[in-house]
Amino acid sequence: MADDLTLGAVGCGNLAKALIGRWLAAGTLPAARIAACTAHAESAEQVRASLGIACSLDLRTAAQAQVVLLAFKPQQRGDLLPQLAELAAERPETIWVSLLAGVPVAELEHRLGPQAKVVRWMPNTPVRLGLGAVAMCTGRQVDAADRQTALGLLEPLGQHYLLDEAAFDAFTAVAGCGPAYVFALCEALEHAAMAAQLPAAMATDLVRQTLIGAAALLQQSALTAGELRAQVTSKGGMTEAALARLQAGGWADLMTAAVAAAQQRARALADTKPS
Ligand SMILES: NC(=O)c1ccc[n+]([C@@H]2O[C@H](COP(=O)([O-])OP(=O)(O)OC[C@H]3O[C@@H](n4cnc5c(N)ncnc54)[C@H](OP(=O)(O)O)[C@@H]3O)[C@@H](O)[C@H]2O)c1
Incomplete structure (x- = not known):
């Protein structure tokens, strides 16, 4: 894991809080290198208080990081992905890690732009204790170094499985x-x-x-x-x-x-x- 890696979270609800909580507890990333955004001021305040990370309503600030978690609900993607596509075009090195259940990599690449580096994860909630099971697959623009970065973040979460995307629904239905x-x-x-x-x-x-x-x-x-x-x-x-x-x-x-x-x-x- 690079010493200067920065992480953003677009949406910081149950799952993003569990992941970020684990990375903080495991010493994977310090709070100062993590920024998130939410839709409501009260939830941003709750994230700041519980995790000690920066959290605002500003999507652009949260999405400035080297790795950006897409941690909102799949139903919100029609609204949020076009806004993120502008940033993806400006910042082609960003790794977009999608947690959106049921949304294929190809759709994310289509919506974020063909240059976007897209990683898809399917975690379960025991990740908060480092006892999770997480499936991962990657898009066309992800290179070996990007994959290493993603794997470095997965390591403290529990077991991970590099999985063909076609098996993601089955993985989700079980794990x-x-x-x-x-x-x-x-x-x-x-x-x-x-x-x-x-x-x-x-x-x-x-x-x-x-x-x-x-x-x-x-x-x-x-x-x-x-x-x-x-x-x-x-x-x-x-x-x-x-x-x-x-x-x-x-x-x-x-x-x-x-x-x-x-x-x-x-x-x-x-x-x-x-x-
Ligand atoms: N929970 C799980 O066990 C689990 C497991 C696997 C995958 N997933 C996937 O993980 C994703 C997140 O799930 P979750 O359970 O963590 O959902 P959640 O608790 O409802 O959190 C959603 C987050 O998105 C934020 N948000 C909504 N609209 C936004 C906007 N316009 N701009 C910025 N932030 C916005 C919400 O902010 P507010 O709180 O202010 O509304 C909230 O922080 C989903 O795509 C889900 O499919 C979840």
Whole structure:
């Protein structure tokens, strides 16, 4: 990572704050080299207070950096990308890192101009702890040095995957939405614990600890999830009875259908017209 790298964020909501928070915590970039912009004065103030970076309503200031995160909602691209295209023409060395779900690199290159260096990322929210999964693909103008710059920023975020853009929706349906599936599983297990007469406060704590323990086992063991499951499942025992009930309810098929539904939604969202 270059010692003088500057970063801008056009939009600084949930995801940009998580990324910038991680880079600050990891020492990847100092606050003084990061500038962001938002749509509303209150959110700019909140960003300044929580991250200690410069944040204003001025898009041009935020987009003066060497690397600029496109961190607004995909629906806002019709309004914002034409304004950024002027800057992209003036500053052909800028690396534009798009976080916009469902928006292809080719569209960004078209809207920012053919000379624009476009990188596309799909992160999930555990990036804020350095435990994220991030997919990356790059546009036609991105060279080896630009790719190194982008990889240097990815490194503190967790695992990254260089992925063909055609697989981005599938990646998002698994890793982007995945934390929500796990949280939904925890909620269901909490309800089940309360139905089994455990006190509510204990149910919440117990489920959290069970998830943390299982995740740590998965991370630290050389065994697969299936092998770890088998270790907990004695022949004729309680876990086997519970898993048989889940399987009878179509548990695994439902997960496959859920991921397919997320992918289908991504295609529908990509087809919605930008503002
Ligand atoms: N959240 C996730 O887990 C996640 C995961 C993967 C990808 N993404 C992608 O990341 C992007 C950001 O998502 P998010 O969840 O962080 O959204 P968000 O919390 O709604 O943040 C959007 C940001 O854009 C700003 N903004 C809106 N209009 C603007 C304008 N005209 N000029 C400057 N800034 C403007 C908003 O400012 P105000 O707050 O002042 O309105 C806000 O700071 C989206 O494209 C999404 O597809 C998100």
